[in-house]
Amino acid sequence: MIGLILGDTNFPNEVLKTIRKKKLNYLIIDLSKNKKFRKDKKSFSISIGQFGKIISILKNNNCKKVLFAGKVNKPQFSKLRLDLKGIYYIPRIIKASKLGDAAVLKEIIKILSQNKIKTENSLKFNPELTLKKGNYSKVKPNKEDQFDIKKAIKILNNLRQYNFSQGVVVRNGKVIAIEGRGGTKKMLEKSRSKKFRNQGVIVKFPKKKQDLRIDLPTIGLETFIQSKKAGLKGVVVKNRQHVFLDRKKCVQFANKNKMFISVK
Structure with missing residues (x-):
């Protein structure tokens, strides 16, 4: 089982197409702006501030690996819905955000790693792209x-x-x-x-x-x-x-x- 953390652009669609073709087990953490993967039965529409929920979904489904694909816009922190782990981790994310979008993603990868979830290369299943x-x-x-x-x-x-x-x-x-x-x-x-x-x-x-x-x-x-x-x-x-x-x-x-x- 692999967790697909998907945002906007057409890249996630290509990844999903390949995953389905290979008949691999997957679930989707949908971080796209308009929740475009909501019709997929294996999709979970979650706020980026709900780290507890994200990590629980991944662990409950035995997802030890995740793959990021697509653009995830930096959130307005004041409007985020936070759970307990979100409250715990959000100061780190806000601090990273001051260094730019790349730093935010690096911090999220660190948080996942600390929870024993490995991040795969986005092109792992689509080297032709x-x-x-x-x-x-x-x-x-x-x-x-x-x-x-x-x-x-x-x-x-x-x-x-x-x-x-x-x-x-x-x-x-x-x-x-x-x-x-x-x-x-x-x-x-x-x-x-x-x-x-x-x-x-x-x-x-x-x-x-x-x-x-x-x-x-x-x-x-x-x-x-x-x-x-x-x-x-x-x-x-x-x-x-x-x-x-x-x-x-x-x-x-x-x-x-x-x-x-x-x-x-």
Whole structure:
């Protein structure tokens, strides 16, 4: 039995599809915004502050392993429903939250570990959703594109340890936008330009010192559509350190729009 701690994006759907296909025993801790897994008989819709309930469900179902998939938004702590263990653990979570979203997830993993529950890599059952080094489109980055990519990677590497940013947009050697709490969509909306078309890159890398079992940068068709609207030429991710959804559709879209997909 594995416990699936699921949030938003389409990634959890892919994980669930594979788990069902393999006929593995599972249960779902549904942390998605609109409780989108509520129709599954094995799903439990729980507040992130109800640690006692979460741990009890996992232990009562002999779940010694969990897997995180999808985006879990940092909660408004003042509005959380807390149980006794939630009250006990919440000061640690609040303290971690001041360091950023990555620190919150690390603290949750620590709490699970202290309760003898191991966290598996998010891609354990879906290794096909990550790409190795190379170029996956007909168009390849030219010298100017490579310069933009190097600049973007340098910017991400220089961010403080627990910064929540996983993405940056660079065009013609200039930093156009860095991912904020609004996520990739907001960053790309800020990057739109009437002047430039098919210039610039979006680079999505894991946060510095990130626990690579969870919260990997996720790329999908929507990312490419938004990047096209922003007038960008390429999307860049890190070797085996990302979740790549709708791969076939993304490659088709990139080729049709003379964009590149590069894995560093």
